[in-house]
Amino acid sequence: MTYAHPEYLVETEWVAAHSEDPKVRILESDEDPLLYSIGHIPGALQVDWFSTLQHPLRRDFLTREQFEELASELGISNETTVVFYGDKSNWFACYALWLFQYYGHQNLKIMNGGRLKWEKENRPLVKEVPSYQKTTYRAKEPDKSIRAFRDEVLRHSNDRKPLVDVRSPKEYTGELLHMPNYPQEGATRGGHIPGAVNIPWAMAVNEADSTFKSADELRTLYEDRDIKPDGDVVAYCRIGERSSLTWFVLKYLLGYPNVRNYDGSWTEWGNLVDAPIEK
C-alpha cells in the first residue's frame, strides 16, 4: 500500500532542488520560533503558529482577510506550491498546512522529516531572510469540513462516532492536565472526551528521522483501534497542534475522506461547563 495522496508529501531532495523555484514557497513553522533565525532552508520564510497564524485578540485563527494579507506578504499567489517544514516532527508545519487548507489553498506539501532530517543530511541552513514581491491573494470561504467546533464534538461524542485523542496516555487518563511542559495552557478538569480512543500522535512518525511511518504501518495503527476509513473522524489534543499532524496523516497519507481537527481541544473541553468527561 502507498500513501493515498502522495502529492501532499515531498522529500528533502525535492525541496533542495526547488529552493529557488519561483513557483514554490518554502515556509518554516516551528514550535521554537527562534530556530528559523538560527538557520533555515535557503529561500524559506517563517510563519509562527502563534504570532503569525493566530488572531491577535480572540482565540481563533486569522480571519479570511488577514489570511489574504499574510499570503500576499509571503509572496504567495493562488497558484504557488507551498511546502511546510519544522521542528518536532512537523507538528507545527502540519498545523500551518491545516490553516492554509482551511482557506482553500491548493498545492500544499509537507517536507517529510522536517528540520531534523534536513539537519541530519547536513544540508545547508542560512540566516539570510529572503524577500519576495507582494502578491494579490484571494482566499476561499473557510472549509469547515476539516474543522470541528465544540457543539459538533459534543454531538459526535453522544453519537459515539470515532474520536481520536492524540495526547500522551497520562493526559488521556487525566493523570496530567497538560504535557509536563505546558502548565500555562492547562484545563481545570482532566480526562478525555467520552468515546475517544488514545493514539498518541508520535506513533505516526519514525523517531530516528521524524519521517512518517509507511502506509501499511499507519493503516494498522489506526484501524486496529477502530479508526476506520469510512468513519466520520474527529481528532483533538490540547490546543489542536499535535492533532493537526494526525489529521494530516489520516486525511492525506491514508486518504480518509472525513477527518476534522478539533482545535479547541482539551484547553476548551476541559474548561467547558457541563461538558461530559471520561477518565
Next chain:
Amino acid sequence: MGQPCGRTDRKVTMSLPAKLQEIVDDFASMTREDKLDTLIAYAETFPPLPDWLKDKRDRMEPVPECMTPVFLFGEKQPDGGIHFYFDIPPQSPTVRGLATILANGLNGSTPEEVLSVPADFYQPMNLQEAVSSQRLNGFHGVLAHMKQEAVRLLEKPSE
C-alpha cells in the same frame, strides 16, 4: 545599587544582582524585534557543557517545567559565588537563550543572593511579547531549580 532610602546594615531583598538588573533594564527598553535578536544572540553564546559534566544528567538538577530536556548544575566557587552549568539541546534556542540570561545574570552570586531573586523578576522585561507563555513558564522553572541548587550549596559546608 542606589537604593534611595535603604539602610545599609539591612539586607535589601528587592534588589537583583547587578548583572541581572542590567539585563532586565536592557530588555525593558527594547522593541519586540530587538528582544528576539538579543535572545538569539544569547542562545548563540550558550556555553558548551564542560567535559566533567557530560553524560552526568543523573547528577544534575532536571527542570521538568521545560518543553525540552533541561538539566542544570551549580558549582560553588572559592569566593562563595555559584557558577551554573546547563545541558540544553541546540534544537531549543529559546530555552538556551533564556538560560544564558539567567547564567550571565546570576553566575558569581552567593546562594543567598540567588534565593532572594523574586520569582517574577522578569516582569519588567516584557518578554511575553516575544516569547510564548508556556516558554516563560519554563524560564520560571529554570530559576526555581537554580534556587534548588542554591539551597543544596547553602546546606553544604564550604570546602
